[in-house]
Amino acid sequence: MTRLAGKSALVTGGRQGIGRAIVEAFLAEGAAVMTCGRGDRPDGLDGAVHWMTADVSDGRDMDALKQSAGEAFGALDILVNNAGVQIEKTVADSSDADWDAVMGVNAKGVFLTCRAFIPVMASGGSIINIGSISGMAADPGMALYNASKAFVHGLTRSIAVDHGPGVRCNAICPGWIMTGMADAAFAQSRDPAAAKEDALKRHPAGRFGTPEDVARLALWLASEDSAFATGQCYTLDGGLTAASPIRACSDG
Template identity: 60%
Template sequence: MSGAGVAIVTGGSRGIGRAIVERLYADGAEVVTCGRGDRPAYLPDDVVWVAADVARSGDAERLAETAAARGPVTLLVNNAGVLVAKTVADSTDDDWDLQVGVNCRGVFTTSRAVLPGMTAHGGVIVNVGSISGVVADGTSALYNASKAFVHALTRSIALDHGPMVRCNAVLPGWVETEMADSGFALSADPESARRDAVARHPLGRLGAPADIANAVAWLASDEASWMTGQCLTVDGGLTAASPIRPELS
């Protein structure tokens, strides 16, 4: 982590968020994390848990204030996200409110809450986007669009708030999380869908949450000090290949 200060990780209760919390904590960061439920049992005692829904401006501000009370917030990782697996035609207004509320408004409100302090003392924002914001997943229209928003907001924050603030996004591919399991479960044959997905990765496996946490830790470090406004794809090579693969036919 670049410099001394406090790191906020949204959505730190499981999956990629949990791995990011664990990595930053292992690196010596003072970590504040949040989620909509109860404090996870895995958290070390000195990691601060805030029950918060980042789609609500008041909760995002309270999260930022809790962190700032412990020291200057020098890192924000906007990881919280949800998946609504529907087409546009099938999506309801409630689906829109949930998907855009967490994935878009949550990144906006939390970034807005920390930017005044970061602009004064410096800091880094890392947003967790998705390859789905670049190459669309089927029956995930609102999710795909929400992640494209995250990528665009990343560039805007970098442009408007540099040089004091660096802002980048990491774009995971298929990672072994509950969200991925939910995606495979939509298939008529989930195990076959999983095998097909693995076969399409040049590295021969799905990602692990730690793979994304490692990328986040690098983007937050001084080693990435000349990198801002970028979207870093971490997908095991999935989007590097044409979908026409003779060995898969």
């Protein structure tokens, strides 16, 4: 399958989880892919993928990333802002360093990459930001994370409005996707196993999401099939937020 043949893509935070699944999906569809993260090149990353060690919250790193992507690809067709961190604290417990860590990556990082790459994106380019259902309704004890994702949703709309029709910009708002971040969130509850079981019952789809589920929507948003879609925050959560929290949907 080659739905992205001839296209170039940059995916931030491609070391693991959702970012890694997007990198692999884009590669499988024929795109030339670059990804970045704060550590060294991860084991097992396909040799065809360009890796760069970079921190999205660091302006100099993003200038260097822009330089590398320009040399590798010329104009960029697809930018996926996936890099994100979470800290499980309320406002009262959050330190200045927590603010810098969460807002630096989740908010400033998206701003920095968009500012760097929008001027060099190909006409018809697509920006895909990873927002969250937590940007629309609050997860308890995740204040800065929730707020950072609401920022991503707002910036998504602004970019669509200011930089269309040349560039499209949409966000994906995943629900509970089984990654290390989800496990860390469940670990906050008194009984993580019971919390997980309860959460599962609230999903009409009967399961949690996978990084591949998110990658398949990212693929659609990167492809020509989404040519009329821009400025939207598309929720992908197995039906979780469509249902009231009062009663579990599923008996299973």
